[in-house]
Amino acid sequence: MLSSFITLLVTIGPIETAVVFAGLTSGIHRSDRISLAARSVLIAVSVLLLFALAGGIVLSLLHISLPAFRVAGGALLFLQALTLTFSSPGLSSISEGERREAEQPGDIAVFPLAFPLIAGPGSLSAAVLVMGRAQSLVEAGGVLGMIVVCALLTWLAMLAADRLVRLLGSTGADVVGRISGVLLAGLAIQFIFDGLAAAPFLAR
Template sequence: MSISASILSSFITLLVTIGPIETAVVFAGLTAGIHRSERISLATRSVTIAAAVLLLFAVAGGVVLSLLHISLPAFRVAGGVLLFLQALTLTFSSPGLSSINEGERRESEGPGDIAVFPLAFPLIAGPGSLSAAVLVMGRTGNWIEGGSVLAMIAACMILTWFAMLAADRLVLLLGSTGADVVGRISGVLLAGLAVQFVFDGLAGAPFLAG
């Protein structure tokens, strides 16, 4: 795979698992009736926290796997399966791994700061996007590619921040049908990328070597 194709694949994987549009739709519902200045503050803090967590996973994920004696091929298979499950939930329009359930939504409606929970985690930096960050970083072969992955994570965070600020307009523009179509298309793309991660993992499996 060429460097440009690898970078594009990594960017799509990160963008789909982070899901700026899905995040914006949920953000609009959670912050309905809140003053715009407070919404901007919530969006900024949640994106900053999520970005820090994702960048940490991308940089230190390989070290943690090594300490746990988990090989990269094994994690590629496990991560590919995890991403495929998220792809299925997106394709069939059910809550994904990085979405929040009704219990979490009710908890977020109570008093307290929702920037950390549920906005930063699990909505933005959920299991799917955290796995994707480690997987795409594990595919890099040099510091240039590694830096490109970190830059793509930052770019996805910036897109998510802008989407959250424009959440009300996105909801009016897309509506439930438009958001559903975007989710299903994202699910199909993610399914293909997830299967490729599994293939890559199996190709590096010691029992299949030779």
């Protein structure tokens, strides 16, 4: 459960999400910001739970084995770990073009807040991977609970976005991102090891 929690927390990135949210909603009234944060988190957690529950079924329909997805997902998470460690935009970040589009009038709860900022490629892959490691219904329920907890932490971080930006500053946010990247790199390599250990051509 601890490994699942850290994997999901790092890939979702509540602090990174809060910093981007503060920039995108700087000119919006606080009551509207609260509503926007709630809707974006609800949409994102729904997508994450759907991927966690149905990801295995989709993989089987596509004839993709879980070991193969563990290796692929681990590689994807490792790339995100590198971007976090070296302080460059991650796989779940938004590009400058997406940022400019989000700053135009309109509802940004779905895009870019819910996807790809919160429920991005990294966190969606992580949801499927950690659910695939569950060995019982209790563990599967724990993984779903960890997704909800991470979403709740993200929502709280978004509500306190202005305070976090003032407290951490660019240096503090950079330090948090780099530490998260190192942790995620280790977890990503472990996913790759697990996938290779279960690979048919390596089975003894």
